[in-house]
Amino acid sequence: MSLSTGTSVHTAPTASTWRAEQVVGSHLFKIEEYSTARNTEKGNFLESDTFNVGGYDWSIKYFPSGTMVAEDDHASIFICLKSPVDYVQAEITLEILVNQNGNMLSQGQLSAFATFKSITDTSDCGYSNFVRRSELESVLNDNSVGFKCSVCVSKVLPVESDFPLPVPPPIALQQISNLLETGIGADVTFEVNGHTFKAHKSILVARSKVFEAQFSGPCKEKTDTIIKIEDMEAVVFKELLHYIYSETIPAFSEMNDSEEKNNLAQHLLVAADRYDVERLRIICEDILYGSINKDNVVALLSIADMHNCINLKTACFKFLATPGIIPQLFESGKLKLIP
Template sequence: MPPTAGGGGGPSGSASAIVADTASGYHVLRIDAYSRTTETPTGEYLKSLPFTVGGHRWCIHYYPNGNRSEAKDYISLYLHLDESVTKAVKAQLKFRFVGDVEGQAVTLEEVRSYNSQTGWGNPEFIKREDLDGSKHLRGDSFAVRCDVVVTGEFHAEEAPEVTILASVSVPSSELHKHLGDLLLTEKGADVLFDVAGQTFAAHRCVLAARSPVFSAELYGVMKESDTGGVVHIEDMEARVFKALLYFVYTDLFPAKEEGEGEQDGDVLSQHLLVAADRYNLERLKLLCEKKLCDYIDVGTVATILALAEQHHCHGLKKVCFDFLSSPANLKAVVASDGFKHLTRSCPSVMEELIIMLAN
């Protein structure tokens, strides 16, 4: 027996939707002898043949010199309801050049209400001087397409019941954490680096996958040949190489260590940028650039600008130039020792700076 209201069966369900009937269509209007149509006075239009969309008769009004004085330098296009109606017709439209239709999704304008013999459109469809030099004007002729969507009355209708399916929750990736733990525990490490007397264990395959320079050094023609299997890194501080390895394994910028001040972070970011450039780690290089942008001031900008020039950091260089565009900042920087060093080491930057100030 079917369950009753007081029984143990589940609730019955149903669904409906509020919808509106729509009808769509388009009309192409070709303007031949365009130059002659420009003799039409502002506010006067030329009319297309009538066409039907959604059971209503429409036409296009083409104003060669704009539909009003404010638009006299433009071509105006309007969709006109070419009939009498007892109730406003709701419609959307879009005017486009025929050459722009293919491969381009149409984005209709907002819904408008059309009463008897009224129109809506684009008073500034295109400036005449822009049309004269465009690809759309060929042989003194161009064509436009008007897409029309007519919206009927809203009504309710039955709809399939919406069933909310259970979902599967996917946790965030912990790959960076796992690889970071691998670096920390040194499990399976197969290469040792000696940096300023401090040793670091790592994994050749991880380093080679992340850096083409490491790949060449560890697997290519530059493969380490020391009998002890230790790779000696010259011209780099141990803490910089440690930070470099942290990024290689985790893809994260190393966190500030306990007791480290702002100046330490500035210096580390500078050295780490040099290391990132050396090992072709572009993302780390950009992260260093972003960090250094926060450290730019009167005392550091000359040094950071020289660094940006030497390592082709275009974004960082621009931020430095923006800082120096302030007369007060520039006056203070010119008096610094860092500026004297910049003048000697990067004369090309000085030339760019002079040009920027001249402009």
């Protein structure tokens, strides 16, 4: 038996990374006039205000006379997850603070690692026998006590590619780019919002299927030496021509303001898609991919959807899945419900 020989096909290596992050926060629940609170019936609790850690809402429940299953002379305390979730892991630390000479001092703490599977399942974590009531009351100086809850939420981030969007390598166009600067042999002029740009039909046809159809197809404009473009900014068309001739975007290297650069990238992406300059479209998509924030995600999602930018669209949806982002966008008016 012999092994057949043939052509080997090699694909580019790929890689991805799993990451997790921890978000830490704390809340102090202070109870004044504790002598009144201690008379609360067994099984009843006092609850703190809601606080947010890691994008989830929490509260502290303190049972001065203990839960129904607590031992006699014991108070109980629990941290309650109030947000509807499928799965959350958190480390909970509960600490007693009492006032001694004007300073809140710790009288002991307990820690536990908890998994919250749903709001209707395991939504509380704490201790039925947290502290002996008699021992706690013996250290109170001003009839008040504080319970500090620290929450460390472990969040698994989406698996991401370790490589940027694939951008084909540039080609040598230095000599061709000189023709744009000198205008030698130009046979077409574009008028864009009061600005004129001389170009060469043969180069445009070679670099863009849209220009190929415009100058060489059935609807060719061979006799037209002046073409007006009214629905594009002059600076955008200028950079489009520069890229067609030289595979470079001069304006990007001159811009220090990232917002200004992102704005130009949005307009260039639209122009590149319009004239079917695929590599320029991918370059602009790659720039916008790394600039997504709550101020531009809605606009970028619209652009990605209109111009078939799959990677940018996926990144926008991933950003929108961040806890708390959607309510912020509705509050700011960037997202609105369609009646």
